[in-house]
Amino acid sequence: MAYWHFTTFLCTILHAVTLLKFSIGADTLRPNQTIVNGQTLISQSQIFEVGFFSPGASANSFLGIWYRNTPDVVCWVANRNNPITDPEGVFLAIARNGALVISGAGRVIWSANSSGRVASNPILQLLDTGNLVVVDEAGESSSPKSYIWQSFDYPSDTRLPGMDMVDNTDTGQEKYLTSWRNSDDPSPGNFSYRIENQGLAEMVIFQGTTKIYRTGQWNGLGFMGTPPYQSPAFKSNFEFKNDVLVSMSEIYNYSMVARLRIEPSGILQRYSMNEKKDKWNLVFTLPQDLCDNYGRCGPYGICNTDKTPICECLKGFAPKAQQEWDWSSGCARIRPLDCGDGDGFVGLSGVKFPDMLKFWLNTSMTIDECRAECLKNCNCTAYANPYRTGGRSGCLIWFGDLIDIREVPGADNKQILYIRLPVSELESTNLEKTQRKKKMPGKVRLTLAAAGVVFFCLICCTTLVIRRLKRQAERKNEDLELPLFRLSMIAAATNNFSNGNMIGEGGFGLVYKGNLSAEEEIAVKRLSKTSTQGLEEFKNEVILIVKLQHRNLVRLLGCCIEGEERLLIYEYMQNGSLDYFVFDETRRKLLTWPKRFDIIMGIARGLLYLHHDSRLRIIHRDLKTSNILLDANLNPKISDFGLARTSGCDQSVDRTKRVVGTYGYMAPEYAIDGKFSVKSDVFSMGVLLLEIVSGKRNRGFTYCGHHHSLLGHAWLLWQENKDLELIDECLNDTFVESQVKRCIQVGLLCVQRFPEDRPVMSSVLFMLGSEGVVLPQPKEPGFFMEGSCSNSAENHIRSTESNKGSITITELEPR
Incomplete structure (x- = not known):
């Protein structure tokens, strides 16, 4: 009798495996089928593949979903906390009640239960979105609401278009990304990327429970610390309930294959696949620079990557630490607040608002009422209107330290943070100018304006005449839109290009040190007649560098083009090259x-x-x-x-x-x-x-x-x-x-x-x-x-x- 039962069981398994062999490469798994190591399901459009894999150099196996054309890119892992140490005899199956089970050696390694709905004929299907779903084949609807179970409800380290990130306090549901521990271990690592609804919604990267990056608050149009990525291919959907961001997702676009991943290093990176569907292009990275690091400049510090050092104190504050490089302790007030009518505010625009650690939020108050409310409380340190949509007004007040402020390139300058200062720290020049302008008679203002227009026109005409004369003296194709120096001036500055003034030599030619005046030193690059770089490289250098302005790029002062001479005039670097x-x-x-x-x-x-x-x-x-x-x-x-x-x-x-x-x-x-x-x-x-x-x-x-x-x-x-x-x-x-x-x-x-x-x-x-x-x-x-x-x-x-x-x-x- 026992022999008969064993034979029946063996025949059933063999029958199931035989059925699966005919469906290898299909997108569907049925209750009478299993998947073992080396077998996969493939989505209908051949984009995604699901099966068992071993990451990197690891000997362990996992059930995961990856991109078929780039199989090393895994976007979802089922058994992250339950690695398969021996893949022999391990298989994935779907039960009659819709539950998914990974079994092996007589034990359950991982399981996923259904949502409670009963299905007459459950099947497992890999969709073109990368979502692995359990659906009722006999059901009439194929919408996400009809899914008995779906992998999108259990994100790993990657967000795919159509996948929701959720922070719903009413239902207690949370969906967020968690990094791998390392490239060989997909178990949950130290970093997570999630929605945070603390007053106003924002997206945050955590290392454990510590913030290391935040996007800035939602202002009705976007997250104010992150300039919007201008691409029609990437569109997001946000769901709010009473100003609380419940869920967000990227709208699925079948023509665009993209993903967002939190790396094991804690960096968030967005990728899109190239047209050949065989390589990934990096679209952006967050944090994108040092100023994105949370609290980089400490309390009351502001970060700007275009300055050296990148940290400085807000107006009315001074560094706590004596060392210029140590900003961890931030800044402190130079003079204490007067707490009352003796205080005022200085506006700061184009910045990411400070973190909402201690705050008060009113969604209907005007900005003037907000200012008055702040002055009533001695602990209020700043206020702002947090909204930028449809003329909506509100009041956001900060109490205590202002942390994680940075200047944001391309930010909306109309959204202003008002920082509280004692009157003694406020500049009076702007107020005096305003009062002087108000007191100035209308006729005087009109006369001055007319005189300014005439003066401006004269300058423009004079400039045009001079420029035309210069152009007539030069070749037509050598106008490089840069200040032009006379050859006689440069020759005098370099002692007639003497060997004693020569400080370097390169592919362009020789480089000379010169003195335009007692205070101004210059470096002159002179195009050699035998140089491997000719007029094309000369023009290329001028055209490019004249449009570049950065403290870590050498500054081009002008050029000289007379006869056969081609000269570039740079600021002089006293210490030469590295x-x-x-x-x-x-x-x-x-x-x-x-x-x-x-x-x-x-x-x-x-x-x-x-x-x-x-x-x-x-x-x-x-x-x-x-x-x-x-x-x-x-x-x-x-x-x-x-x-x-x-x-x-x-x-x-x-x-x-x-x-x-x-x-x-x-x-x-x-x-x-x-x-x-x-x-x-x-x-x-x-x-x-x-x-x-x-x-x-x-x-x-x-x-x-x-x-x-x-x-x-x-x-x-x-x-x-x-x-x-x-x-x-x-x-x-x-x-x-x-x-x-x-x-x-x-x-x-x-x-x-x-x-x-x-x-x-x-x-x-x-x-x-x-x-x-x-x-x-x-x-x-x-x-x-x-x-x-x-x-x-x-x-x-x-x-x-x-x-x-x-x-x-x-x-x-x-x-």
């Missing part, structure tokens, strides 16, 4: 670790500006130590834009047959195939990082134990957990271990072989400046398998590539 210090046995000692770290951060900020924040998106293409200039205070400035190119977007990849750059700094895809993008600059940034830390050049690096470059040497040390051996010996007394290790790891992330593995500059800057953040694990660096190059290979490299009978020749030109 390589003059970092590779010199004596001068390197002047660059202590704090100063080197400041230089690294300055270069990163400058490169981020070029890639993301400038009017033009610039790829530098020749980032190296000799193109990093240092001013009198050793602040870094990126220079030499002769090879730079504009780019349409972060993910655009261009190709050139004329590869120009500097050996040791060029990315593999650029040096070999002529392909360049912002990720090419990121590779160069990684080389710079490792050179600054080690004090050694990547090109020409030698080590007795192997033949790898500096990048390979750093990679080997990092794998052996000996990364601190890379550090320059002269830094032994000044280095900060956590910063050095972070710089080395970020450097290795930047020099990874494949461009899609490298971070964007916003992520680089965030990782460099964030203590305690778990960083991704770097993969093998570019050129890792290469040994030392021969001289002939260094001088000239050619690669040929045959494609349907055509031959493309890539020439590599050293500089």
Whole structure:
């Protein structure tokens, strides 16, 4: 009898497996079927796949959903807390009541119960949205409300379009993202991304229970600390109940494959798939810069990435700490509040409002009533109208410290934060100007206005005449919209371009120091007649740099075009280039670790500006130590834009047959195939990082134990957990271990072989400046398998590539 029961059971299992074999590749699993290791369901449009997988180098298995064309990108994991240690005999099945079960070795590893609804014929189906659902095949409706169970109700680390994030206090329901522990372990990590309804709704990244980033409050149009991403493809749906954000989701668009992921490092990144559906493009990263780090500048501090240092105190406040670099304690009032009519307010616009730690919110009060209400309470420190829709007014009052304020590029300047100060701290100039204007007779104002218009017209006419005369003296195609210097003036300033004034030489030509006056020093780049860079590079450098303004970019003062002479006039950098210090046995000692770290951060900020924040998106293409200039205070400035190119977007990849750059700094895809993008600059940034830390050049690096470059040497040390051996010996007394290790790891992330593995500059800057953040694990660096190059290979490299009978020749030109 027992034999008969066993035979019946075995036949049933074999029948079920046989049925499944016919449905492999289908999107549906039925109660008489199972999925075992190696078998999957595939969504109808072939986008998503569900089955068992092992992440990274892990030996454990999990049930998950991934993208079929990029199977390493997993967007949902079922048994995050219950890894399968032995996949033999493990299977997924759906019970007759609609429950999902992962079983193996006679025990239940993971289960998901239905919502309580009874289904006459439950099936498991993988939808094109990436949602794994249990539905009643006999049911008439296929709407989400009819789902008996769905994976979208249990998010992992990824939000897909159509998936709700929920914070519903009425039902007690919460849906939020939780990071993986690391790339090999999908169990819940330390970071989460969720809705927070504390007064006004905002999105927050937590590390445990500690905030590390917040979007800023919802103002009716968007989250005020995050400029809206202008793309018609990404549309969000928000559901509010009594000003409480109950749920939010991205509207599903079948033509766009996108995802939002909280990384194991705590960084939130949005990706979209390219047109070929085989690669992911990074759209944005949050936090996007150091000012996004929660409370970066402490209480009553305000953060601005365009300033050095990035932190400063609000008006009427002074730093608590004496050290300029320590802003953790924030600022304190210079004079105490008078608590009454003796206080006033100063307006601050274009900022993310402080966190609502202690607050009072009224949704109908006018802004004048709000001001009066604040003055009634001695603990009130600021007030604002939190809304920006339909003329709606309200009152938000802060009590106690004001924390996590930052200036937001492109923010709405009409939304103003009013900070309470004693009258003695308020500027009287604006008030006096206003009163003087009110007292001024109308006729006088009219006369002054008319005189101003006439004066303005005269200036415009004079300027136009002068400009026309200058243009007539120049070639038609050489108008570069930049102040023009006379050749005689520059010759006098440089002592007629004497050798004694020569301070450098590059691919462009010679560089001279000059003095326009006793106070103003200049650097003059003179185009050599034998230069490999000609008029095209000259114009390119002028056209690009004249539109760039950043404290970590060298400032172009003007140019000179007379006859055959082509001159560029720059601000003079007293300390020359970075390589003059970092590779010199004596001068390197002047660059202590704090100063080197400041230089690294300055270069990163400058490169981020070029890639993301400038009017033009610039790829530098020749980032190296000799193109990093240092001013009198050793602040870094990126220079030499002769090879730079504009780019349409972060993910655009261009190709050139004329590869120009500097050996040791060029990315593999650029040096070999002529392909360049912002990720090419990121590779160069990684080389710079490792050179600054080690004090050694990547090109020409030698080590007795192997033949790898500096990048390979750093990679080997990092794998052996000996990364601190890379550090320059002269830094032994000044280095900060956590910063050095972070710089080395970020450097290795930047020099990874494949461009899609490298971070964007916003992520680089965030990782460099964030203590305690778990960083991704770097993969093998570019050129890792290469040994030392021969001289002939260094001088000239050619690669040929045959494609349907055509031959493309890539020439590599050293500089």
